[in-house]
Amino acid sequence: MKTETSAVNINRNIGDFSYPEAHVRDAGVGLSERTIHYIANVKDDPDWVREYRLRGLKTFLEKPLPTHWASKDLEAIDFNKIRYYLSPGTEPKRSWEEVPDDIKRTFERLGIPEQERKFLAGVEAQFDSEAVYSNIKKAVGEQGVIFVGSREGLKNYPEIFRKWFGKVIPIADNKFSALNSAVFSGGSFIYVPPGVKVKHPLQAYFRINAENFGQFERTLIIADEGSEVTYMEGCTAPKFNTPTLHSAVVELVALKGAKIQYITVQNWASNVFNLVTKRGLAHENAEVKWIDCNIGSRLTMKYPSVIMKGRKARGEVLSIALANDGQHQDTGAKMIHAADETTSNIISKSISIGKGRATYRGLVHVPKHLKNCKNNTECDALLINATSRTDTYPAITVRGTGNAVQHEASVSQVSTEQIFYMQQRGLTEAQAMSLSVNGFVNDLVRQFPMEYSVELKRLIELEMEGSVG
Amino acid sequence: MKELNIEKLHIAVGDQEIVRGLTLRVPRGEVHALMGPNGSGKSTLAKVLAGHPDYHVTAGKILMDGEDLLELDPDERARRGLFLAFQYPSEIPGVTIANFLRAALQSRLPEGEELEATDYYAKLYEKMELLGMDRSFTSRAVNEGFSGGEKKRTEILQMAVLEPQYAVLDETDSGLDIDALKTVAHGVNSLRGPDLGILLITHYQRLLNYIIPDYVHVMVAGRIVRSGRKELALELEERGYDWARDGATEPAYR
Structure with missing residues (x-):
């Protein structure tokens, strides 16, 4: 599927350009067991991962699209016309010089190498299905911090990887987590040893270059006891005429007293279906904080969650969604309190422009036997035009005594x-x-x-x- | 001629004609007070000068230094030197006074030119001092939760920073206690000078004790019925608007 044009397409959207494809590994169009085996072979997966993928496929095929509550627009995705794996067939490079020219130029236009020099502790850059560049500053690596692609994580650190992989988000969590479990490729694997505080952020940049393609990265971050880490992800894609699919799974594990901050600026082109499952597990006195900004995509469905498993664990979601013409940002947060004295905070702001639509879905769960749990939820919507739309679906279950919940919502208009x-x-x-x-x-x-x-x-x-x- | 020139202006809202053949000239360097009872069309005139989209000019002209204002969008008028101190200023949640005025000044610079931050803050603080405003005020969101007096003072602060050639002050005295009125008047007086023409719209004579106008015009039912020197305001205070209306001939303008 090579295009003949050598000229670069560009307009005001910084990410809206693409270079001709030069993929060596291509799983072809459509999804079947053959696709799974192709991916598992190319990636040289251990047997348990191959099995895991096949279970993912089975679950994906069994589960219906969630259109009884979600947008019917999901029906526009033709899963048989998508390509599920594309890669140059090389290992990720440790220096930008070694990255193939077209790909390097792409990331340079997006300003990634420059940002790395300025303020990042490490960068991973994914191009279609695989990481093409992955590097961590020497001083950070020497502290024992691991920051690699998911494939390298699985190969080189199997004991940590397997222990936590798929434990926060099970295959059957939802249709799209099942799909990701079947065809996942790329994404980051991070491990921060006990007590290590990574001063500067680690960043991953996800780039889709190919048409009729699905990107399914899988990220796993483990912050060991008392450690701290900030991870940032950015993403762009050129705007193609056909729908592009992005369906990631991100699992965070903050062990006792650890802090993870996960920042997303999602700027996909407006033909991308962005269906992502993100969840963090916070042990005793640990903190998981999601900062989630959704500017791009055609339809985003994403509800970052925190399960507060240990006493005094904290969860936070700060999110901003901007829905312009032809966009639906269906976002929110889930806070599952599972121990005493846990606290959660959700602040969500959405802006709807033109015929854009923003939806907030929130779930706060505090079971009966818990004591001294607190949740604060604020969700504010701003409507720019008379045609703009916003909907709020909060679901708050708080049982028992001695738990406090506060919920505020507002809708305002620019007059x-x-x-x-x-x-x-x-x-x-x-x-x-x-x-x-x-x-x-x-x-x-x-x-x-x-x-x-x-x-x-x-x-x-x-x-x-x-x-x- | 450096003046704001309103000629035989007619303004309608829907089917209703609010301003009916109004003629008025405000040269730079002068303060003209426009007085009139409620519903006489004063505030409508102010909004039309600034280009509010809800009002329609059905006849007449407005020229600013010879340029046709009616051809320009509200922001173009502002950048060419027209300022309106609003009777009811809008709140802009989350936008600080400092950032707002900075954006307003930036919009006056040619493309690619950046406002010098240090110069800007020096100027801003100088003008705030003039108006007896605390510096911490700059970090408050524009008009959000402000008292009536704070809003009016903020309007004058904006005028001081933006340095217009023509300023329309719409009922700037309304809702102010005597101390606030004096502060605002002091601010306006300190901005008076040969480069600024002021149209001072007010319902009451009170303000004119503190901002002494060069000329006074009385507007009734969409037209100017009397014009005169500052003494006219006092006479009007004494005799009332009915007198102004009854004795009206063609307005004697200078």
């Missing part, structure tokens, strides 16, 4: 008067909109690491510029 006021000070309509939206998310963005808040504000400005006038 004509407000825009006129700002225009009277000299701002164009688009600038006024953009500033209003930035104001709406500001208190939340302030809690993000600096590099990300700057990037996020820039992305919001780009979206607003394109949506007015």
Whole structure:
């Protein structure tokens, strides 16, 4: 499936360009047991992983699409027309010089090597199905921190990998976690030894380059007792005419007293179905924090979760969703309290522009036998146009006494008067909109690491510029 | 001629004609007070000058330094030097005064040119001092949770920072106690000068004790019925709007 064009396609979307494909390994179109065996052979999987994949396929085929509660738009995905594995067939490189030119140019245009030099402790770059680059700063590696692709994790650290893989999110959690379990490839494997605090973030960048393709990375992060780590992921893809599928599974394990912060800026092209399962397990006194920003994609369904398994564990989800014309951001959070004195916090802000639609689904669960658990949920929606839409589906089950829950929700609109006021000070309509939206998310963005808040504000400005006038 | 020139202006909202053939000139360097009872069309005029989308000019002209304002969008008018101090300023949640004014100044620079941050803050703090405002004010969101007096003072602060050529002050005195009124008046007076023309819209004579106008115009039912020097305001205070209306001939303009 090579395209003849050598010219690069570009428009205002930074990620909307692609180079001709040069894949050596290709599982072909469609999904069957043969596909699974192809992937398992190419990746040289141990038998238990091959078995795991086959169970994943079986479960995927058995489970119906969840359209009884989710968007019917899911029916637009033709699973028989997708390619499930594409790779250059080489190992990930440790230096950018060794990365093939086209791929290197892609990441350079996205600014990844530059960011690595500036403020990152390590970078992994995935191109279609496999990591093409993976590097950790020497000083961080010497502390015993492992940061590799999932395949390398499985090969070189089987005892840690197998112990936790699939334990936070079982195959049958949902149809798409089952699909990922069947065809997963790429993603990060991170292990932080006890007491090690990784100062700078580790970053992964996921890039889809090929058409009719599905990316199914699998990320597993284990923070051992008392350790701390921040992981950031970014993603882009060119906009193709046919739907692209991205269905990841991310499992986090924070052992006693550990802290994991996981940051996502999702900027997929508007033809991408982004169906992701993310869950963290927080042991005693541990903290799992998801910062989740969804700007791109056609349909995103993602509800980062924390299971607070140990006493005094903490879970947090801070999320921002921006839904423009033709987009549906169906996002939210799940907080499962499973021990005494656990606390969780959810702050969700969504912005709907034009005919865009934002949905918030929240689940907070505190069973009867627990004491002194707390949850705070705030969800605010901003509607830009009369045609914009927002829906909120909170599900809060709190039983027993001595547990406290607080829930606040608001819907607001940018008014004509407000825009006129700002225009009277000299701002164009688009600038006024953009500033209003930035104001709406500001208190939340302030809690993000600096590099990300700057990037996020820039992305919001780009979206607003394109949506007015 | 450096002036704001309103000629035979007619304004309608829906089928209703609110302003009916209004003519008024505000040259730079002068303060013109526009007085009138409720519903006379004063605030409508203010909004139309700024380009509010809900009002329609059915006839007449508005020229600013010779340029046709009606051809311009609200933000273009603002960048060319027209400022409106709103009677009811909007809240902009989450956007600080410092960031808002910075964006407003930035919008006046040519593309690719960045506002110098240190100069900006120096200017902002200087103007705040002038208005007796605490510096911590800059980190509050624009008008959010402000008292009436704080809102009006913030309007004047914006005017001071943006340095317009023409300013329309719409009922800037309404809702202010005497201390707040004095502060706001002091702020406006300190901005007076040969480069600034001010149209001061007010219902009451009270404000004009503190901002002494060069001319006073009385507006009733969409037209100017009397014009005169500052003494007209006092006479009007004494005799009431009915007197102004009854004795009206063609407005004597200078």
